[in-house]
Amino acid sequence: ALQAMMEGLQVLTLEDVVSEADIFVTTTGNKDIIMVDHMRKMKNNAIVCNIGHFDNEIDMLGLETFPGVKRITIKPQTDRWVFPDTKSGIIVLAEGRLMNLGCATGHPSFVMSCSFTNQVIAQLELWNEKSSGKYEKKVYVLP
Incomplete structure (x- = not known):
């Protein structure tokens, strides 16, 4: 937020924009960022997703157990959750x-292979030059 x-x-805070925004993307790495109370205040068909470190930023258990909520699978990995009262x-x-x-597809194996190889090269260089x-x-460019 400071950088932005x-x-x-x-x-702004989530509470300030929850009823206005169309897309919500969590990126915090913290838990319980978007709760059911937030979801109930969102615009119809607002999109909610997570790209943080773990799968606990969005209160899915609270959503799944909300009384009368209906889950409609639109396609794999895309679900519409309808609240009974609204x-x-x-x-x-x-x-x-x-x-x-x-x-x-997540991280393609080639990209992961390149990333891990770069890490090993850096570790070898640091080990060989440790003293x-x-x-x-x-920050250095890899040898």
């Missing part, structure tokens, strides 16, 4: 789990 403010963007609903992607893994004083605590 420094870039000149408007920063007949309006929200669309939840990947059941509240990480959408890059649930709704797409040389070659590296300070800075």
